[in-house]
Amino acid sequence: MSDLFALFRHSLAGLRVMIAATLLLGVAYPLVVTGIAQVAFPWQAQGSLVTATGGHTTDAGDAVGSALLGQLAGGEDADRLFRNRPSAAGDGYDPLSSYGSNLGPENPDLIAAIEKRKAEIARREGVDPSDVPPDAVTASGSGLDPDISVAYADLQVARVAEATGLTEDVVRRLVDEHTSGRTWGVLGEPRVHVLELNIAVRVLAGS
Amino acid sequence: MSSFAPALGQVAVLVLALAIAVPLLGRYLAHVYTSPKHLAVERASYRVLRVDPDADQHWRTYAMSVLGFSLMGVLLLFGLGRLQDHLPLSLGFPGLPSDGAWNTAVSFVTNTNWQWYSGEATTGHLMQMSGLTVQNFVSAGVGMAVAAAFARALSRNRQEGRIGNFWTDLVRTVLRVLLPISLVAAVVLVLLGVVQNFLEPVVVHTLTGGVQDITGGPVASQEAIKELGTNGGGFYNANSAHPFENPTPVSDIVEIFLLLVIPFAMAWAFGIIVGDRRQGGAILAVMAVLWGAAVGLLTWAEMAAPGTAPGLAGGAMEGKEVRFGEAASALFASSTTGTSTGAVNAMHDSLTAPGGGVALFNMMLGEVAPGGVGSGLYGMLMLAVVTVFLAGLMVGRTPEYLGKKIGQREISLVAFYVLTTPVLVLVGGAIGLTAADGLAGLLNSGPHGLSEGLYAVTSASNNNGSAFAGITSGTPFWNTLLGLCMLFGRFLPMVFVLALAGLFARSQKLPPSAGTLPTHRPLFVVLLSGVAVVVVGLTYVPVLVLGPIVESLS
Incomplete structure (x- = not known):
């Protein structure tokens, strides 16, 4: 039981980290690369x-x-x-x-x-x-x-x-x-x- | 078409680039995983995320963090796949079926990137960049964190099983290592021709009056981390054979460099973390020897082009791109299966029989030559423990590795680790190749058909992700079976590694004595290479004989 509770607690921390990671790596990062790409190498x-x-x-x-x-x-x-x-x-x-x-x-x-x-x-x-x-x-x-x-x-x-x-x-x-x-x-x-x-x-x- | 001198020359270019980059990156990685200082941006994010970055976690706590984090990753990605039609940038694609969403969620969280689907016909841009790309980063980060924790444990002396902090390791890996390198690599790839936009497919009228749909997408940003994190999931169905993912021979060598550089650098970092660079050098040497042998064999196989179809055509060009030819395709194939990447720049199903056999054997080694980011290092260290144990048996002394005694509990954990993937591969393979639903998915028949199914379970269980892609695996049967292989193949070994790290952190670090087997000398490199090959050989020879070996001899 205590293990299950611990897993739950760690999962909540995991959820917070995943949300932050999604914003940084799944939104900001591709947008920044797209911005640079469209300005520097639009044809490619x-x-x-x-x-x-x-x-x-x-x-x-x-x-x-x-x-x-x-x-x-x-x-x-x-x-x-x-x-x-x-x-x-x-x-x-x-x-x-x-x-x-x-x-x-x-x-x-x-x-x-x-x-x-x-x-x-x-x-x-x-x-x-x-x-x-x-x-x-x-x-x-x-x-x-x-x-x-x-x-x-x-x-x-x-x-x-x-x-x-x-x-x-x-x-x-x-x-x-x-x-x-x-x-x-x-x-x-x-x-x-x-x-x-x-x-x-x-x-x-x-x- | 390929000739010998350029084939050798491109390997030389690659090795030179790695020889410069690996020590530098290795030293940097060692600093990342041992420095007590946090960057300002990290400290801010720990506050927002409400995690204590300085808590020295017991191995059980560390493992709980790994599992809890990965569980959330699976649930989020599953949800994103199921619901993509209700979200923006879906390109009009429906939500994924439940078995497909499960398979993909597990696949990307376990750093496997097995793909049952065709990217350009299934996944919209949001799923690709906010689901798959994110896991490309963090699943790589999890693997590197566990390897770093294991290395730290070996350097510790009587510390109650405490091995570091998972959240710190993860955040540092992403912010200090993966993100900056990916950013630079993505821009370089766009310069070389990889696309990066948010377009839906647009129609052009071709020279002959026909039409062709030009596909778009945020490809370069995904391509960079796909290789760097040894993930391998293609934006498009054809993966790195697609000209929009891998347009030129230069982008090709850049991608191969990216997928090899961290696994090798982790070995270098290991030496620094345990306080003896020679130990890291020996591990790196074994990785390099096994990788080099695979490159040599696979290149020979593709250039010699044995078999009926290659003989008739005059060369083994089925499934290969003209800009790469046989040699660059073989170099990519051996590197992508030796690491746990699984990206492909040529279709492995159409490799020559011995060439496909080498790719299969490479994965069966357990992804240690040089292996996935993180998983390659801890996999090789497990084999190193097996090696000192065997050597200890021969001379009748208690074996030790880096001053840590290998007792009954230690070797039991290593045995569990070493046996996990073979059990998954052989049992999973037996189920897949006897069930009617399994056989229905095979494209080729005879020994090649057996290889196709075997390759699928081997790739999934070892978290590689490449395929003999003639197999139709987008069925509830294969999606479920391979999903289970990937899940157990990733997290069972990881828990065994962390448990062993706990034991090592707790035990006393003994000074070397006259009877200690030195683990940094060429003798050990030879011994460890031999153990790696023999362990696989003994496990898989029967099934390899029935698949690629029969096909080679027919």
Whole structure:
């Protein structure tokens, strides 16, 4: 009994501390961070939105997407665009349900999906299936991966050049301009930012 | 895609940053937990909260404070989850179901951050920042307080089982350590691209004429403490794989640094508190050895990419982001499971079979390499007591650790501690993997399906929170089972630790004699590392054979 009473007494103190903690850590702290973020780095804080000409904006009405989120390719223009990776987020690149496939390395559904994607991409790009790189046939962890490997971008240069009427050299130069290497030579992997690249292609091809 | 030199290089960058930060932070932590002086703001808050900051609590009182505080945390978070639709900033989401609200309340109060739900589709901004973020701070604070109390107890001599003051430890941890570091880290993360706003999802018209909902939220403020407090609960479903939580390779290494720095620094602080830095160095060395081994193995597994699907694709990129690739994903995975964080920057369910096995083994170690904030230190110290006890048996002397005799009552408490999580994992796993309601939640079949269920109970019982996330755990069955695993997995060991602290504080501190096993030499580091691995090995080998090992060999 005395233990129960002690627990009750300590719980009351705990309640007071929790209320204070909620005000400090659950209200003041996020508001202060938001204030600093909105003043110092408004573009990043609002989601790194970009316009149809590649400019930065904090207004979603002017944006065609976020530099940090991949998009689903589709419509009549699909051939003129570089493709992102396969996505398991909703029907593809849906930020309302970010996720990976969570299929294991021996999962038959995953194995079948990789085979199918490999054949499709090889046909679309007119290359041998063995030339298709791993990121092209696998879904990312977030389902929103904004990047593709340099190898997958190279694979798509010829198709995009033909569809847009640009020369392959020009398209390849655009790919180079939108490629990031490893930070400090060691962090992460070299990658091509697909949305920004596609915007550059459209601006140059004039559509 | 990853190659060897950069993979090694990014580990070198991380180790260098830690080597600079850990001694500094460790010294600061030791000061925080031993200084008799209160800051003005602290003294004011003790008055408002009506707690006596200078009362030297008996271990029972300390434990009551921990439990009473955590009980209130569970009740408040449960209420916030149930009622979120009646509160502002809910984004139109309904209240959580009762089993889900229970699971989430326990999950965040126990520093586990297991998530049965998808953040962007379940929890509004208020729940995230005023419920989950708050527990990210205070649950970390509770763990660090208990570890500090245990370290202090070891430094005391005949003090009637008194081990310090919980409220002081908690308030100091939050105000002097977690809040300032989180504030700086959150702003750095926004600079790197993490979002921080209060927007509802806004629609943009994409290049191809499609639409995409851009999600918002106070993400950076939560991300910072999520890593720093080894919590791990993602703002979004995809956690740190989501570009809005972890946009670049730089933000990635910052997040890994944040989740490792306090667990290692606590070991350093321990040495200072007990008055012999070499003791802290030895504990830190064991943590570093085990962490390094896990990083090496997991990186090898992901870069070698064994298995049918990785072989067919030409690399183990399923579930991984291009900006991180195999190496940075492996570094994150081994660090998040070696600490009790459980954040992920790649989907662990899609790791290679040996890679997923390493992640699982890392958690089974009991979160000591380097472990959660606080819990990593006291977990490793429990294993240190086991080690001196075994060594004592070999030479036939009464074992002692830091001048404290390990008698029957001491070793009994340690045994209870060491056995708690294996019992929870194996019994919980057996229930989950035989009940129809449990099996219904599995996505993958065969050995991988077994790993999926085993991973869930291991993660919950060890308060990690990462998942083989193919499992559908948002059902009353899994929510209840995993909630119980998390609750017992957190507070039973904690009570055993505090009870042992009480015994140590009361007993006499003996000077070392010729027969004392030195606990700061490389020999002890090797012995302790071995004990950690063997204890886990003996407990879990059968089930590991049926899961990841069979899958690796198939």
